[in-house]
Amino acid sequence: MNVLEIQDLNVTFATEGGPLHALRNVSFDVPEHRIVGVVGESGCGKSTLINAILGLLADNGQVDSGRILFGDHDLTRLGPLEMQSLRGLRISTVFQDPMGALNPVISVGRQMLHIQYRSDLGRSEKNARSVKMLRRVRIPDPESALDRYPHEFSGGMKQRIAIAMALMMEPALLIADEPTTALDATLEVATIELLQDLQAQIGCSVLFISHHLGVIAELCDDVVVMYAGEVVERGTTRELFHDPRHPYTERLLRCDPAGQSGRTRHLPTIPGEVPDLRVRPAGCIFAARCHRYEGICDTVPPEVGAGGHRARCHRVTP
């Protein structure tokens, strides 16, 4: 069973220089109880993907085609109110910036109370539930934490509070957009372990976005590699790290001096630049930077088949 299925998703932003094709034919699944990592350079469309799932694309963005299946719903077809009723309840999110993720003028307890507005519990039961969640993310003295304001907590604690809020309603899917990028290495490890524990306890699936290959290798069951708005390769973590098929993935892994040990914080640099997404090349999007380039790459766009370990490359016979 898949909690989330993304099928041929295309998203464009209207910009002054014409439409910007931020996601092109993106397909992958998030199976039940699994953690799926999405990795890719800055600007490859990771946040756009999340916003499309949540129905929170910027005003100038739009889903052109494709489906996002979540349970019985196609999220691309739901109205704003129906989307709102899923958010925070069935699909929840932790964002990158722990410093700014909580409202500065509302106490932590009150914000946690607000999130539970759809529950039938009484006020004191809701507060008890908040305390329980805070304890689960290891906030010291959770009772008094309810009366405090976000600026009274450290960055790591704020991120853990944000995680507690996201898991408050025990969602089926937790989306985490680079939740550890802003934290230092020790906190990063602690947060990853915490997420792993909570995922096991609650039994939800996780869509985990990261720059950081080491974290992905550590945490995720499956990996989706994105480049310039396309999924270039997907497979289980094991398959991907031991048998990378797409030249882009190959380069990522090879350039990473620490291998899979998890010590690099950012993706290694690959010569060349990400193409301008307003003018997509006729052929393969990675052709200009590819070390295994051949004639066909300039003219025919490679496709990626369904299921299993797949790469979007002419050199890989499906």
Next chain:
Amino acid sequence: MLYYSLKRLGLAVAIVSVAMLLLFTMIYLIPGDPAAVALGPRATEAMREALRIKMGLDQPVWIQFWNFFVNAWQGDLGNEVLSDRPVAKVVMEQLPATLALIAGGMVWSVALGIPLGCWTAVKRGGMADRIVGVFSVAVIAVPSFVVAIYALLIFAVTLRWLPAIGAGEPGDLGDQLVHLILPSLAVGIGWVGYIARLVRASMLEVLEASHIRTARAFGLPDRQVTYRYALTIAILPTVTLLGVGIGQMLSSAVFAEIVFARPGVGKLVYDAILTRNYPLVTGAVLVTTVLFILINLIADLVVGYLDPRVRSRL
């Protein structure tokens, strides 16, 4: 919050003291003999000398200031020249009318400015946004006495919907409120523009903040996100601005009181200057200064109440 409030209060007292010093220096530096001015050209030298002693002008300057300072803190601002009544009493009689006028101006500016700013931020770029934008700039640019005169001509003289002059029957609250509508509109309308612009700008900034995205991602209803999560933050600069803006409202109150022939501190100062009633001018200016500082103190306390970060920082 208690510590923050005490600190603000201490600061306010210090500012009032400095204001008194400045005011005293100003009177002291004005050329001419106050006694001579007060008594007029036909008084004898002996009469002037007697008044000088009564007013304490024969004392060294620091003693004069000290007396002024101590008396002023005790609410004694001396006696006015014409009727020899205590200045403090005369000013206090006029103060409620001015306070009502300014409070009315604030009600207009807040009741119109905040919803307009909020609404245009949510519907940014649309037709309504542009119309309100032009309207805001227009009411900021037009001086309040012009608004006062036009409001008087249109609503009082031509349409006869509202009374033209006076403050209404004493003791009749309804009548006083009706008399307050036009003058307070004249005082407050420019601030509708300021506040609408300011709220719009800070609202746009706050709506971009990541905690707003988080609130949406948690599925909170749009109305709660806009009003509870965004507006409570976007309102903070407005509260501070209003505290400062009271100074400007006080000066437009002078015009409004003259145009609408209302009693009030502005009218009082105006008449006092015309009759060279200097103790009254000084006293009224001091009272207005204290009022200004007091309202700023309240604005600071409100910001502290609304924003826990401010509370704990100071």
